Amino acid sequence: MARGWWIRFSLLAALTVVALMSVTPTFLNLNEKSSFPMKSKINLGLDLQGGLYMVLGIDFNKVYRDEVIGNGRKMVNLLKEETIEAQIGDLITTDSQDPKQSVVLAKATDADRAKEVLSKYFGNTIRLTGDANGTLTYGLSRDFIKEVEDTALSKSIEVIRNRIDEFGVTEPEIVSQGTERIVVQLPGVKDIDRAKDLIGKTAKLEFKFVNDEFAASLPEWMDKIKKAGIVFNKGERFSDYVRKVNETLAADLPKGFEIAFSKESNKNTNEITTMDPYLVESATSLTGEELQEAFVRMDQEQNRPYVALEFKANGAKIFEEITGANIGKRLAIVLDGNVYSAPMVQGRIAGGSAQITLGTGDYNTVMSEARDLALVLRAGALPVELVFEEQRVVGPSLGADAIDKAQYASIVGAFLVLAFMCFYYKFSGVIATITIVLNVLFTISCLIFLGATLSLPGIAGIALTVGMAVDGNILIYERIREELRLGISPVEAVKVGFEKAFWAIADANITTALAGICLLNFGTGPVRGFAVTLLIGITTTVYTSYFVSKILFELYVGKGAKKSLSI
Amino acid sequence: MKNIDYVGKFKVASILSLILIIGTIVLYFTKGLNYGVDFRGGVEVQVKFKNAVSLSDLRSALTEKQVAMSQLQSMGDESQNEFLLKLETDKGDLNAISTQVSSVLTEKFGAGSFEILKNDIVGPKAGAQLRTSAFKALAWAILAIMIYLALRFDYKFAPGAIAALLHDVVIIMGAFILTQKEFSLQIVAALLAIIGYSVNDTVVIYDRVREIEQANPGMGSFEIMNRALNETMSRTIITSLTVLGVSLVMLFMGGSVIHDFFFAMTIGVILGVYSTIFIAVPMTVFTERFSKKNA
Numbered sequence: 032m033a034r035g036w037w038i039r040f041s042l043l044a045a046l047t048v049v050a051l052m053s054v055t056p057t058f059l060n061l062n063e064k065s066s067f068p069m070k071s072k073i074n075l076g077l078d079l080q081g082g083l084y085m086v087l088g089i090d091f092n093k094v095y096r097d098e099v100i101g102n103g104r105k106m107v108n109l110l111k112e113e114t115i116e117a118q119i120g121d122l123i124t125t126d127s128q129d130p131k132q133s134v135v136l137a138k139a140t141d142a143d144r145a146k147e148v149l150s151k152y153f154g155n156t157i158r159l160t161g162d163a164n165g166t167l168t169y170g171l172s173r174d175f176i177k178e179v180e181d182t183a184l185s186k187s188i189e190v191i192r193n194r195i196d197e198f199g200v201t202e203p204e205i206v207s208q209g210t211e212r213i214v215v216q217l218p219g220v221k222d223i224d225r226a227k228d229l230i231g232k233t234a235k236l237e238f239k240f241v242n243d244e245f246a247a248s249l250p251e252w253m254d255k256i257k258k259a260g261i262v263f264n265k266g267e268r269f270s271d272y273v274r275k276v277n278e279t280l281a282a283d284l285p286k287g288f289e290i291a292f293s294k295e296s297n298k299n300t301n302e303i304t305t306m307d308p309y310l311v312e313s314a315t316s317l318t319g320e321e322l323q324e325a326f327v328r329m330d331q332e333q334n335r336p337y338v339a340l341e342f343k344a345n346g347a348k349i350f351e352e353i354t355g356a357n358i359g360k361r362l363a364i365v366l367d368g369n370v371y372s373a374p375m376v377q378g379r380i381a382g383g384s385a386q387i388t389l390g391t392g393d394y395n396t397v398m399s400e401a402r403d404l405a406l407v408l409r410a411g412a413l414p415v416e417l418v419f420e421e422q423r424v425v426g427p428s429l430g431a432d433a434i435d436k437a438q439y440a441s442i443v444g445a446f447l448v449l450a451f452m453c454f455y456y457k458f459s460g461v462i463a464t465i466t467i468v469l470n471v472l473f474t475i476s477c478l479i480f481l482g483a484t485l486s487l488p489g490i491a492g493i494a495l496t497v498g499m500a501v502d503g504n505i506l507i508y509e510r511i512r513e514e515l516r517l518g519i520s521p522v523e524a525v526k527v528g529f530e531k532a533f534w535a536i537a538d539a540n541i542t543t544a545l546a547g548i549c550l551l552n553f554g555t556g557p558v559r560g561f562a563v564t565l566l567i568g569i570t571t572t573v574y575t576s577y578f579v580s581k582i583l584f585e586l587y588v589g590k591g592a593k594k595s596l597s598i
Numbered sequence: 599m600k601n602i603d604y605v606g607k608f609k610v611a612s613i614l615s616l617i618l619i620i621g622t623i624v625l626y627f628t629k630g631l632n633y634g635v636d637f638r639g640g641v642e643v644q645v646k647f648k649n650a651v652s653l654s655d656l657r658s659a660l661t662e663k664q665v666a667m668s669q670l671q672s673m674g675d676e677s678q679n680e681f682l683l684k685l686e687t688d689k690g691d692l693n694a695i696s697t698q699v700s701s702v703l704t705e706k707f708g709a710g711s712f713e714i715l716k717n718d719i720v721g722p723k724a725g726a727q728l729r730t731s732a733f734k735a736l737a738w739a740i741l742a743i744m745i746y747l748a749l750r751f752d753y754k755f756a757p758g759a760i761a762a763l764l765h766d767v768v769i770i771m772g773a774f775i776l777t778q779k780e781f782s783l784q785i786v787a788a789l790l791a792i793i794g795y796s797v798n799d800t801v802v803i804y805d806r807v808r809e810i811e812q813a814n815p816g817m818g819s820f821e822i823m824n825r826a827l828n829e830t831m832s833r834t835i836i837t838s839l840t841v842l843g844v845s846l847v848m849l850f851m852g853g854s855v856i857h858d859f860f861f862a863m864t865i866g867v868i869l870g871v872y873s874t875i876f877i878a879v880p881m882t883v884f885t886e887r888f889s890k891k892n893a
Contacts, residue, residue: 078855086724223717224697420724422717429644429715429855436853444847448840455836488787491856494848495791495863498841499798502833505840506802509833535805538750542743542801543794549739550790561787565794 050476076486081427082218103132139165193410234407236319239311241361293370321346325408347383355379458597463504470575486560496568503576611876622772634782639725641685644716758881762873792866
């Protein structure tokens with residue numbers, strides 16, 4: 032044979048050996064410790080091995096609000112330093128995607144100087160949206176909003192990953208989808224509810240001082256809320272309820288303060304049993320970001336677990352300062368917008384530690400609550416609130432049943448096709464069979480090397496590729512038959528047949544690949560699996576149906592001695 | 599080699615196709631697509647009991663506890679004790695509703711007496727997003743194929759191929775409306791696979807058309823098309839039969855999860871061949887004539 036042929040043949044042989052080795056761990060079910068050089072097995076999709084698939088949407092509105100409040104306070108402080116008397120004005124949330132904070136100047140004549148100062152120091156983060164009678168209104172700047180969103184997204188992914196890692200799931204997949212969605216895939220997870228709980232908890236820890244001067248007004252305000260028809264309904268998000276409460280009372284509450292609740296709920300039914308309102312600062316004195324460590328401790332006297340917190344150096348300093356400056360006030364420990372406890376500050380607290388006491392309940396429930404709380408606090412707070420937009424749980428046995436049936440059908444289907452090929456094209460059909468078996472082998476091998484996931488639609492994709500691979504062979508064979516009918520020699524017929532069939536095969540596969548690429552960009556879990564196998568399948572089809580067939584045919588027809596072909 | 603006048607059958611074929619397409623449109627507005635949970639949003643729970651539980655027992659257990667249920671059906675054979683529950687979408691937190699189902703079942707039938715095989719929750723927002731992205735994927739695929747055909751072959755080939763695959767997609771959707779099978783993400787994947795397959799078929803014949811054109815300058819386009827179709831007919835038949843064979847085996851033996859996917863595939867394979875021969879190829883003749891007339 033010619034030298035070119037040997038090169039092509041050696042490449043094919045090498046590829047076949049590598050492919051065979053790569054699928055060995057999967058088919059012989061070797062474990063990690065085996066001495067076989069290749070370890071990775073095929074990744075089965077959630078539909079095949081069971082697990083949890085979730086799409087989480089990010090609720091940015093609260094982030095915008097927090098940022099705008101925080102900036103408002105910083106602005107007032109800066110103005111004071113520049114000897115411009117000012118105080119926090121209204122928070123305008125009519126457009127929840129673009130909240131605005133107003134700053135009221137003591138003297139309207141300071142307005143120009145104030146604007147100049149603020150734009151110098153806050154120019155990148157805020158934008159002026161209103162200026163009337165010494166009241167300046169500021170929203171967040173477009174660039175800053177973008178920055179806030181990007182950080183929130185990447186930080187959320189990082190936090191979820193940390194939590195999942197502590198939870199212990201093998202091969203979790205946590206990725207962003209667009210700018211405001213996160214996809215979490217947890218194969219093989221059994222305790223779905225706990226996993227969901229851990230991921231969904233914002234774990235936003237804040238320390239806020241309670242304003243007790245208005246304690247007498249609280250019952251009156253709560254009456255007003257009830258009269259306005261605002262009640263908490265089961266199944267609703269509690270944060271939505273709190274938001275509505277604050278919106279309704281906006282005119283009554285002193286500026287810079289808002290209502291937060293402490294609540295207790297029945298652990299079995301999740302129904303809220305008691306709910307107490309507190310008037311707390313809107314801005315936060317200290318957040319969970321300053322947290323160094325969180326762990327479960329036991330209160331020996333009451334035999335109850337609690338969560339002990341330790342601050343980082345800077346946090347400890349802030350904690351010492353604020354407790355020192357607010358002796359006699361109550362400091363609320365607010366987690367995800369709910370007040371956990373509000374102990375009185377007895378004196379300056381140095382050393383940087385605090386504790387969260389948990390609600391009542393039986394020992395085991397409180398213990399597991401404490402453990403999960405310490406875990407999420409340690410792993411970091413989510414910068415945003417996440418909304419479960421889509422969630423799919425597949426039990427392991429559905430997967431097992433599905434894989435058995437699909438596998439069986441694929442084998443029967445493939446067998447029928449190959450049997451037909453051998454019957455119709457005789458010896459050439461045997462060559463086709465070899466190429467198709469190689470095609471499937473290469474496809475699976477590619478999936479393993481790329482670490483791609485084989486889902487159920489993926490198996491369908493492979494079955495489809497087999498169908499299309501056969502088409503490649505048929506195109507060539509029909510062409511060779513046509514050429515033979517014209518009376519040319521077998522060697523020539525094979526040569527011309529391959530030449531003329533090439534573009535038909537290439538064009539047909541490229542157009543199918545275009546559909547596959549569109550499907551891949553589609554971006555949703557299970558269907559992507561189909562697209563990946565289809566695209567890999569198309570590549571291997573072109574190689575096996577055309578190039579491998581050619582190698583084998585050249586071997587078959589030899590140097591031209593053959594008088595007839597079995598085709 | 600036979601010499602059959604395929605192109606001449608265009609009139610008959612187009613009338614038949616038009617009837618099917620108009621039928622689909624009428625069905626779409628009267629009966630409507632049965633969107634699956636993917637596109638509609640909502641909660642779907644598939645549950646299997648260890649012991650025999652009748653459909654009515656389950657129904658009364660759930661109704662008693664006021665589970666907002668919109669549909670309950672048994673899956674496959676009743677002796678398998680497998681049920682599919684669909685829950686209403688607009689009542690509060692979807693998560694809470696699906697948790698409620700498992701707690702009601704535990705309370706009524708005991709823990710460990712059942713297994714949740716599948717639990718899909720799709721929020722209304724996600725549903726809408728999936729719908730748009732599915733539509734986008736289809737539209738982009740068609741556009742990309744059109745551009746490729748125009749570049750690789752000739753602009754005159756593109757309209758025929760696109761008409762053929764739109765024809766296939768529309769009629770398959772008609773079949774889904776008629777049988778009221780669920781139109782889910784998987785089916786969109788099937789439609790894309792069919793588009794790929796249908797174009798595959800068309801391209802092979804176009805390729806031959808081009809070859810004959812180059813070898814025989816001055817030959818009438820009617821004759822070229824017919825010759826190309828006749829020459830490739832044996833390949834068309836063998837290929838479509840093998841793909842159809844695989845598809846049928848998967849349809850009948852592949853299990854419930856991929857059943858609908860291959861239901862679409864099977865119809866698609868048949869339509870793909872039909873539309874290539876009777877729509878895609880003849881249309882190029884008319885596109886050519888039309889553009890010459892206007893030139």
